[in-house]
Amino acid sequence: MLSLRPNCECCDRDLPADTADARICSFECTFCADCATTVLAGRCPNCGGELLARPRRPADRLARWPASTERVFKPAGCAAAAASGVQP
Template structure:
């Protein structure tokens, strides 16, 4: 089951469970669409995987299977994103 982490690891923007703005990789690293597009170019800075739209859990399921409250923030995210963009 996906953790549905509460915020962007790059800019710390809140990403509630029903957010259409959340992006994840296969390891569930979580970013907002702005950081994904403008900083990371669609690639996870942690694992190198593709960042895709995070599925949303139906509201009635959140009661029994709540989203994670663990917030992950990497203040060096923008530096990692720019390092990976060298052609």
Template sequence: MLEMRPNCECCDRDLSASGDDAFICSFECTWCADCVQTFPGGACPNCGGMLQLRPRRAPHKLVTSPGSTIRVVTPGCRTDLA
């Protein structure tokens, strides 16, 4: 099972597992709303897939299934879009 990533892969901003400020693609690449607005067509810069608002994890489930602590950052995610 993949764990929810704790940050935006582009700007490294913290993202809450119970918040509504994260977007994911079918590969679960994770991006903040601000970075998604800069991606051409709103597509994932890694795979070109459609980005959707990431579902929130219910607070009571965060106790036994917390989000990941492993941060993933894609260097140059914005420069690759030019």
């Protein structure tokens, strides 16, 4: 089951479990749509994997299996990706 992390690893923007603006890689590294597109060009700075829309858990299931509250913030990886000149 996906952990549904609560924030963008680049900018620390809140990403509620029901948002359509979250992007994840296969390791569940989590980013907002803006950072995924403009800073990271659709690639995870941690593993190089593709960033795709994070699925949303139905509300009744979310009540039983809540999203994670653990925030992961790694702005250095995003800064390195931006400095490399990666363009979408």
